Amino acid sequence: MKAVRYYGKQDVRVEEVDEPELVDGSVKIAPAFNGLCGSDLSLFYSGPIPPAPSKDEPHPISGETLPVIFGHEFSGVVTDVADDVDHVSVGDRVVIEPLMVDGTCWACQQGRYNLCEQMGFIGISGRGGGLSQSIVVEQRWVHPIGDMSLEEGALIEPLAVALNAVNRAGVVSGETAVVGGGGPIGQLVAAALKAKGLNVILSEVSAARQQIARDAGYADRIVDPAQESLVDVVHEATDGIGAAFAFDCAGVEVVFHQMFDVVRPTGHVEIVAVYADTVDFDVAQALTMQERTIGSSIGYANVHAEAIDLVQSGKLNVRQFISSIIEMDDVVDQGLRKLREAGETEVKILVKIDQEMGQ
Secondary structure (H helix, E strand, O other): OEEEEEEEOOEEEEEEOOOOOOOOOEEEEEEEEEEOOHHHHHHHHHOOOOOOOOOOOOOOOOOOOOOEEOOOEEEEEEEEEOOOOOOOOOOOEEEEOOEEOOOOOHHHHOOOHHHOOOOEEEOOOEOOOOOEOOEEEEHHHEEEOOOOOHHHHOOHHHHHHHHHHHHHHOOOOOOEEEEEOOOHHHHHHHHHHHHOOOEEEEEOOOHHHHHHHHHHOOOOEEEOOOOOOHHHHHHHHOOOOOEEEEEEOOOOHHHHHHHHHHEEEEEEEEEOOOOOOOOOOOHHHHOHHHOOEEEEOOOOOOOHHHHHHHHHOOOOOOHHHEEEEEEHHHHHHHHHHHHHHOHHHOOEEEEEOOOOOOO
16 A cells, blocks of 8 residues: 655655554544644654654554654544444544553543553554555544544544643633634634634734634634734733633743733633743742643543534534645645745645545
């Protein structure tokens, strides 16, 4: 079968590989669309970092070394199921949680499997990937999506990231939330907040991303903090009180501090972005003296069903965040490189998998 394999820094190849075999408790899927994300971009340009294995060190769960099949944000159609699988059938449209966990650590035992001590990702750490014509996945990770389009299905995984952050923040309908950063996850956080009934203010310096947010329509107000005071806008919208919630989706220190500037006393700041460097933080003034709370989220656990329902019910339209659809052979030049060079104009690039099956 045809697959896109990751060999290391700036080394991604489209190759012929053996088709995976069905095993007990598993589902065979023909991927249809696979979204490209920041994790893929980082691996391509920076080289393998955990949970990706290296050429010499295998991932502790998959046991695989590089190369591995790429792609973790994907939808597809079930082509075969093991005898002990009963929640999906051949022909079903599905999405997956692209995870591999040990199931034994404290986090897994608490149902917070996204915090597994040995966490790995399908499409990054081994066990196949969405950028292939066939994949076999453990049944627990497979979610039917009914008649949802397969293009929309490919956005369920990043939507689950956004929804996990929103849920962990404990948002309340009718309150005001500020989203710092209008990249793909920031746009989806704004959409999830609006679907839950909040007033949303999006802060973003990029004119292109501002326009994407305007077209999407989930933000009640879009602010360029380089041109106007975000604090003044938030105070005007909240009768001088400040927002109840703020979400840092940028991973930039100035945005981190802005999120504390805009939340009211007892407000909550949720860190969604992943920071590569440390941040200076005045705990007393920004947090303690205002009895604010700070939280963080990574990935997702037990939210895919809710994410699917939000799209199926029409409360959230993810189709509008699909900015390009490309072919497997173009994954580097029209996908990964385009994301780096023209990322501000792209929200989600989907790779269409070469399959005969209808959509």
